[in-house]
Amino acid sequence: MAPGTAQRLQNATEAQLRAILDSIPTWVALIDRDCRHRYINQEYATFVGRPVTEILDHTVAEILGEEAFGRLQPLGEQALAGETVRWQGWLIYPDQGERYVQQVYIPHTLPSGMIDGYIVFVRDLTELKINERELAARVEAL
Secondary structure, X not given: OOOOHHHHHHHHHHHHHHHHHHHOOOEEEEEEOOOEEEEEOHHHHHHHOOOHHHXXXXXXXXXXXXXXXXXXXXXXXXXXXXXXXXXXEEEEEOOOEEEEEEEEEXXXXXXXXXXXXXXXXXXXXXXXXXXXXXXXXXXXXX
């Protein structure tokens, strides 16, 4: 392999992965052991309403609020302990209000085997839940 080829391939692979993650309708974040954002995709930034650069290096509590962080921190701790964790429910976000979200926390493991953080995937199912409530109310009224 020519000098620099491995690095170019790695850079191309990383660029492709970022392009994929930025195009999916799911919030994606890499959170480190200090609960700081180390990576977020564009969907996450759009939900928060800030540019990516204003979110990176900030804690989850600083970005999503203390209430959401308090409810989610135990899930992050489980992921840091090596577990894949799934959760869904209603959360209150400071600027977005109450949202029904489905989340998956996956430990992020270094090649050495050490867990240095976790990746979280979040889907906003609020509209679906609102439609379900409306449908149930209409059915009950019949």
